[in-house]
Amino acid sequence: MSALARRLAVARGDEPADLVVRGGTVLSVFTREWLEADVAIVDGFIAGLGSYEGREEIDAAGRYVVPGLIDSHMHIESTKLLPDELARLILPLGTTAIVADPHEIANVLGTDGVHWLHDASAGLQLEVFFMASSCVPASVFESPRRPLELGDLEALMRRKRVLGLAEMMNFPGVIAGDDTELAKLALEGAEHVDGHAPGVLGKALQAYAASGIRSDHEMLTVEEGRERLRAGVWLLIREASMARNLQALLPLVREYGPNRIAFCTDDRDPEDIADNGHVNGMVRDAVAAGIDPADAILMASFHPALWHGLTDHGAVAPGFVGDVLLLSDLETFLPDLVLKRGRRIDDVPTAEVPEWVRQTVRLKPVTAADFAIPWEGGSARAIGLITDQVVTESLEVDPLVVDGHVISDPERDLVKLAVAERHLGTGRIGMGLVSGSGLQRGALASTVAHDAHNLVVVGADDEDMAAAANRLAEVGGGIVVVDGGRVVAECPLPVAGLLSDQPLDIVVSQSRGCNDAAQQLGWVGATPFLTLAFLALSVIPSLKLTDRGLVEVDRFEIVPLAFGALAETSRPARD
């Protein structure tokens, strides 16, 4: 008997189910009702709701039965965890499927890295879907190992579990109708495409939507959300570790209902997941804010599935996969039991990481001299940090100059920032200044630096900057804090310089150790390394630094450090 024939026999009541969840209160995502029904599961699929017998039965009396949660947009690499460890972490929290954009590893290891991550997530109970990373590099000012070309994207989209084209971050290019971006949208498989359009409104938004991109997760305000909904753009409401938009956007759910709205975590660091949960935390917080529990669950299960065309996911209903959570209340959203395709969560075997994925940091040993900034006088540009935000200000400052060189000036909260190319060993280093970090001594370095993930280092002292950079080259990447020439805290991330190979508690402890150590050195703000990680992202305003130099994002061009300097802009061709 085929699997489908067996499923039908169970649905008819002619054969016992593998498993029956008996006597619970089941959410119908279609009618938003709570129904009293048994759920019969066979071969991983739900056969029927009603009164059923099974070879095994789970008593769900007094409990709520809801579909497994789905993260509609996230980057695995932000969790710093290997897929198997991520599964160990979030499956018990009720996340049974994720839709991942692997653009971090794509910047570091190209399509090889993407294929590896795809393969590494293949056998897991956590179901990992992908989108093909559309913007590698994020801009022409960034230096990944190599760009992803049209053919790369097409090949990736032919893989199973790849659902479409990931967030089109080059929204100015799309809106302007750049040939390169439109060619991506015309690829076979790119009928389904995620958006990324921070701050875009009015006619620019109409153009972005007219291109066929029908989701966004970058809106911050009700007004941005409202325009997107009206233009037919799905809202993937994001609650990332830095960008937390849930509370600001929930009024839209109250006004319009949950249609065409889904939840996503985008970039969540491991501490955040450990402390606040995953998608289930968004459901909990939405319900605490007064959203109907059924609606909150819809946005975390059925709606992500709808948006991504996962037609047999996201519902407890006949023919859907047996991804089922048992909840004892509708407040905490910490499942009593998680069934993935009808099975309890198994022990997840530890994955092997091949050597080539660990050998990604190619950096010539650096010395303090590599961070020297010769200076002829005059004011300088500086990146103005806004505590714990990814956007920055573009400032004009008078740097401290000694012996014809700019040096860090912690007393005036103005320290050096460098981004060193680390994929091809070119030795290219971009230099800048940062205001508002609070750093008083030592240096912080990281190979997590969106999106190209070159090596970013900030320091009050050039020697410490060199020591921090060299340490990361030594351990194959990660984050590190150096004080007086000595490593005072570190979290090695040897897998592509992005992921740890350690279990969650060690990663969290190392990561917290680094944050604490940074704060010991004077850093203000709760998230020094997340802040650092976005200082090299050349598509978020205002002033950023890559290995190619300072990027004035709004003008979308490279600018010199010296404010008055001859505008030796080197705006690259964009086609």
Place this chain on the structure above:
Amino acid sequence: MSALARRLAVARGDEPADLVVRGGTVLSVFTREWLEADVAIVDGFIAGLGSYEGREEIDAAGRYVVPGLIDSHMHIESTKLLPDELARLILPLGTTAIVADPHEIANVLGTDGVHWLHDASAGLQLEVFFMASSCVPASVFESPRRPLELGDLEALMRRKRVLGLAEMMNFPGVIAGDDTELAKLALEGAEHVDGHAPGVLGKALQAYAASGIRSDHEMLTVEEGRERLRAGVWLLIREASMARNLQALLPLVREYGPNRIAFCTDDRDPEDIADNGHVNGMVRDAVAAGIDPADAILMASFHPALWHGLTDHGAVAPGFVGDVLLLSDLETFLPDLVLKRGRRIDDVPTAEVPEWVRQTVRLKPVTAADFAIPWEGGSARAIGLITDQVVTESLEVDPLVVDGHVISDPERDLVKLAVAERHLGTGRIGMGLVSGSGLQRGALASTVAHDAHNLVVVGADDEDMAAAANRLAEVGGGIVVVDGGRVVAECPLPVAGLLSDQPLDIVVSQSRGCNDAAQQLGWVGATPFLTLAFLALSVIPSLKLTDRGLVEVDRFEIVPLAFGALAETSRPARD
């Protein structure tokens, strides 16, 4: 500049639109709001909503701007019109796209006929999508020209504009898990499949839904609708000429809102469309019954598109096709103006019908003797008509016997019914009796007889039955009324014996002439030929007649006319 680049330039406001609908009140199907906005259209697509300039402008001040309507499930053949004439009829009523199941012509002409209908609807402004007819024949008791096999379905689903597998009418087979039916569902392209599950409830419904079939248009009651919605089955609410379910099911819209509910016309005859409109008539009637106009329009536009995965149809929004209606009120739903892909309705050129599509009636000349029923005494089965319904009763009657033969007995309202195989010229004729028609004299015949469309003839007189059948063979099919050996009314349907090649007003007049003539002969009920057309459909309860004999639908077997006769049942193997 590519079409997409041009669309984006218009959206940005950098280029004028081809056409701007200015100053109207536009329905956002996503938020169910009415927005004051211009609609900019270029190259047939909507570029943006806002304030726009165009080379041509239409003043929509004071009017409502809504998406073109989409019929989510219908059979073109039931309108008796060629696709071009159908387009002339329903485009002005606001139907800009239809999803058709061509199973009538598939029964008559196999895949050749389907390909012809597909081609014949290719160049029309009315956008005609198809589903591949899943059940030809409807049952093993029916005799089409030839069955559609798995390979036929697969090939059809590879054609453009074919969206999936049409209504799976063999619902008992699906629920029972018959290999043949499950093989159809496993075909590539059959991920999208329409259902047909009259009266199915409880575990049988769970099984039907578990098979992956997620729509139905056969539900009659709120309770049937409710169970379907909860099981994840879309409701395609049908308002056909005979089966009118709208009013009975609207309470579900009031209770649950319009999500996962769409409108369809299924089988509409030309008189009905001329009198009551098309999908727009359903919107009008729903609004008259108190449904919010926005919700009613959603179910007639965006929701059909959603169900069928027509991702750029059904909304007035950037990137969607420019199918736009202007309405002067929200009551009549008779559009002031219809734009199809941004163009006003053009004159539709008259289509040529190839000769082979007209040569479908292969019937040896019949005489009264062909309708003789030798009788050895005892009671007989009779089909009990229920006025203007497609279901029948199974009756036991004492026939009038003269000279060892049963003859029609109009005085007791018991007349003869015959179904003659008309595709292959086999000469096979099934004989039965009908009670409740009211027919006092003469005969009615039709080559429209679902689903195999053999020749059905009912008569108070054997000579008239023969004359009626022979007349249809002569004109290539149609419907005819004979009285005293003379044709008193007819509507030739020479195209496959199903469609006229005449314009609407002639078809309506001929068709009404036939209905009137039938009523002159004593027929009770408003729809003699629609009633006749369903007497041969062996999948609708209770007693039906095909060229192979009487079918007891609930037992799904052939039964003899003689009630007490030895049960010479010939139930075919069903796997």
